[in-house]
Amino acid sequence: xxxxxxxxxxxxxxxGTLNWLEQRPIVVSFEVTDSCTCYCRxxxxxxxKDDAPTLQPKDYRRYMDVLHPSVVQVSGGEPLLRPDLVxxxxxxxxxxxxxxTILVSxxxxxxxxxxxxxxxxxxxxxSVSLDFPxxxxxxxxxxPGLYKHLSEIMPALAALRxxxxxxxxxxxxxxxxxxxACADKAREWGxxxxxxxxxxxxTGCRDYFNADPAKALAEYxxxxxxxxxxxxxxxxxx
Numbered sequence: 701x702x703x704x705x706x707x708x709x710x711x712x713x714x715x716g717t718l719n720w721l722e723q724r725p726i727v728v729s730f731e732v733t734d735s736c737t738c739y740c741r742x743x744x745x746x747x748x749k750d751d752a753p754t755l756q757p758k759d760y761r762r763y764m765d766v767l768h769p770s771v772v773q774v775s776g777g778e779p780l781l782r783p784d785l786v787x788x789x790x791x792x793x794x795x796x797x798x799x800x801t802i803l804v805s806x807x808x809x810x811x812x813x814x815x816x817x818x819x820x821x822x823x824x825x826x827s828v829s830l831d832f833p834x835x836x837x838x839x840x841x842x843x844p845g846l847y848k849h850l851s852e853i854m855p856a857l858a859a860l861r862x863x864x865x866x867x868x869x870x871x872x873x874x875x876x877x878x879x880x881a882c883a884d885k886a887r888e889w890g891x892x893x894x895x896x897x898x899x900x901x902x903t904g905c906r907d908y909f910n911a912d913p914a915k916a917l918a919e920y921x922x923x924x925x926x927x928x929x930x931x932x933x934x935x936x937x938x
Contacts, residue, residue: 701825701892702863704800712800716770728769728799730760732788733777737808739842740829742872744903745777746842757787764792764799774823775804780814786821793822800824804868807853808846815857819864827894828854830867831875833885840874851889858890865891872898872908876916877923 739746837847886893
């Protein structure tokens with residue numbers, strides 16, 4: 701990721717410190733829609749929802765004027781379903797450049813035009829979900845063609861060299877063995893990667909929770925050894 705400029709870092713830290721002293725939130729997360737293009741196996745969102753009660757773009761400015769957060773996360777559902785997403789971001793952002801704004805999305809609807817418009821509106825970081833380094837991502841997200849779309853648009857937008865795209869890999873019992881392969885995919889596409897651990901607190905579903913750390917570690921080591929052998933075989937063949 702591009703380093704945050706020193707002056708901006710000072711503003712973020714100063715705002716966060718002031719908020720802490722005044723007992724205001726430092727980080728605010730807006731779920732701008734409950735609707736989603738996916739039906740992810742580990743998520744309680746999925747498919748179309750009634751978004752009639754959702755906030756309008758100007759409503760976010762009202763919250764910003766009261767809360768003054770250092771960081772804002774914009775997510776859903778799938779935030780790119782909102783045709784007014786650019787206006788939402790503009791109302792979140794202040795002329796000072798604060799807050800540092802992160803868009804969390806599955807990128808099924810991302811285009812170069814929307815990416816550039818959202819950057820101009822004030823998105824600092826694009827956090828993009830990736831569960832598997834291949835077409836199994838489609839199955840887990842239950843959206844055919846999603847991985848193919850990512851494999852095409854990710855390198856294309858990374859080539860613009862804004863260095864603001866981060867793959868987000870949520871580690872579950874299903875993909876724990878493939879976290880290295882996801883990092884390799886991030887390197888191949890020219891983007892960054894971060895990891896988080898699945899928790900059942902949001903959905904109540906423990907099906908994808910790594911309840912047995914020893915088993916998870918064994919699966920990871922086994923797959924890592926398989927990857928080593930595959931790489932050696934490919935080198936010999938080449």
